[in-house]
Amino acid sequence: MQTYTTDLMIIGGxxxxxxxxxxxxxxxxxxxxxxxxxxxxxxxxxxxxxxxxCNLGNTNQDLEHYHGSFAEQCKKIFSDTQSAEIFFQNMGLLSRHETDGRLYPLSNQATSVLDAIRFTAQQLGVSIVCDCDVTALQKSENVLEVKTTQGVYPASAVILAVGGFAAPKTGSDGSAFSWLEQLGHTTVPTKPALVPFYTEPKLVHPLKGIRIPAEVSAVSESGTVLAKDT
Structure with missing residues (x-):
């Protein structure tokens, strides 16, 4: 077990x-x-x-595309934040635009994105500790104590970048919500943004790998249109 003090601790790599x-x-x-x-x-x-x-972002950032409880803050965030394209360009990663506004690395390889941001972090002196599972986050006097399988890490400030429940196999298993609640924060019920549909395989198999702009309707067995999206 070890004790390691840092100014800013980021949980989630x-x-x-x-x-x-x-x-x-x-x-x-x-x-x-x-x-x-x-x-x-x-x-x-x-x-x-x-x-x-690796989709880096989208150049079409009209506010009409953003929904939910945080939509009102988007305008200020966009005005105060460097664009994704410039952010990665400063790391030496060039990007390309697709017609729908999606931004991808010029190499079309996600490995290029990971290498650029990982090497930049190392060059700037960021310490990276892997195989380190966080078990609890507690406040003690003027510091936050991050308890892990490798010891306790006191920090002046902590950024939680752990994701939600989307991919438990990669680490996003929702465990951070309990840490936040123990510190006095409130959380809202989480809901999946992308979910699978059970369909007749013969109907959709020929469509595999095809991406086109289209209106899609979800229709129940009784013929009721449950939802539409474009």
Whole structure:
């Protein structure tokens, strides 16, 4: 067991955790930043995104595309935040635009994205601790204590970048919600954003791998249209 003190502790070494670490060191080079990752290496989910191409963002950021309780804050966030394209360009990663606004690395390879952000974090002096499973997060006097399978890590500030319940096999198993509630935060019930549909395989098999702009309707066995989306 070990004790390791850092100014900023980031729990989760995925895309958001790595980006937060890079941004923190760019803004405040003098602080110490540490990433704790439960997997054997950081960025595991990055390699699976965008069918292995890694969608970096979208240039079409009209507010009409954003919904939910946080939509009102989007305008300020966009005005205060560097674009994804410039953020990655400063790491030496060039991007390409698709006609629908999607932004991909010029190489069309997710590995390029992971290498760019991982190497940049290391060059900036970010410490990365892998195979480190966080078990609890507690406040003690003026510091936050991050309890892990590798020891206790006191930190002046903590960023949780662990994801929700979306991919338990890669670490996003929802365990962080209980830590937040123990610290006095409130959470809202989580709901899946992307879910599978059970269909007749013969009907959809020929469509595998095809992507086109279209209106899709979900129809029940009785013929009722349950939902439509474009």
């Amino acid at each position: 995925g895309a958001s955790g790595l980006a937060a670490a890079v941004a923190a060191k760019q803004l405040y080079p003098e602080i110490s930043v540490t990433i704790l990752e439960r997997n054997a290496r950081v960025g595991k989910k990055i390699l699976a995104t965008g069918n292995g191409r």
